[in-house]
């Protein structure tokens with residue numbers, strides 16, 4: 289069972305906690321609950337916002353944290369860099385931890401930094417987060433700034449970076465990317481790509497979600513879309529309700545940001561504090577399965593997986609409160625009539641196929 293996107297490294301900084309502790313009630317994830325939830329492979333998102341002065345150094349410190357967690361609990365977790373190491377960790381019943389850099393700004397426009405990330409174990413990079421880089425435009429910028437952008441899609445440097453990622457065997461993650469960037473990548477890449485944490489536009493017209501022609505293009509490329517559990521990408525009515533919530537608690541949120549919390553995390557922590565209020569507008573798990581079904585019906589079962597975004601989202605479906613709840617997805621898939629063989633593909637087999645394909649020919 290593979291989850292391609294978990295923001296615990298960022299949450300651990302904000303909340304001053306370590307993965308090997310019991311964090312029930314504090315976070316979506318900890319080592320004990322990853323085991324309880326049957327998670328075999330967890331890709332941790334290495335992330336910092338564009339406001340960080342030295343994003344490359346910051347990212348490296350987050351990578352240090354993941355290494356440190358593995359060092360503290362060597363019997364329960366190990367960092368893996370290859371499909372072979374992943375299999376071995378599975379056999380040893382240790383969590384196979386992997387790294388994904390969420391946002392091309394963290395390489396600070398240097399291919400050397402990309403290479404160093406690869407050496408340290410980073411196996412995917414999301415070309416942009418919400419902020420564009422000098423070489424690729426984000427969904428946020430393409431949809432809000434449009435023609436005022438200095439460039440749209442991949443620049444020459446952007447193309448070099450994509451080619452280098454293909455050479456290295458680092459997966460290209462198009463979550464958060466603008467449509468122009470997406471199509472430039474699809475045209476250029478020689479290896480299958482992923483969306484590490486995105487949903488389906490058909491159900492929820494959010495710029496972070498994928499339109500039908502994008503879903504078809506990913507399938508043609510042999511890639512995989514890993515579904516995000518975020519209520520606001522699943523349910524088109526959620527974000528309006530969340531905005532109303534934020535308005536009601538604005539003073540408290542502003543004071544947390546003034547004390548140094550990252551804005552997204554201030555929001556998340558506020559929603560945790562007023563849980564009952566949030567509970568009333570979380571969507572059902574069946575809606576996540578609807579998104580999954582839609583992709584399967586459009587292009588087949590080989591192109592979908594899970595990228596929870598746990599510890600990076602303030603609310604998912606009502607039934608999913610943390611990594612311990614993944615088995616509820618398996619149950620829901622069985623109830624929808626999915627075969628065990630197809631469920632194995634969805635829960636991880638599809639990701640493994642893309643990981644292997646990217647590592648092919650890499651030494």
Ligand SMILES: [Zn+2]
Nearest residue numbers: 390464485600
């Ligand atoms: Zn994200």
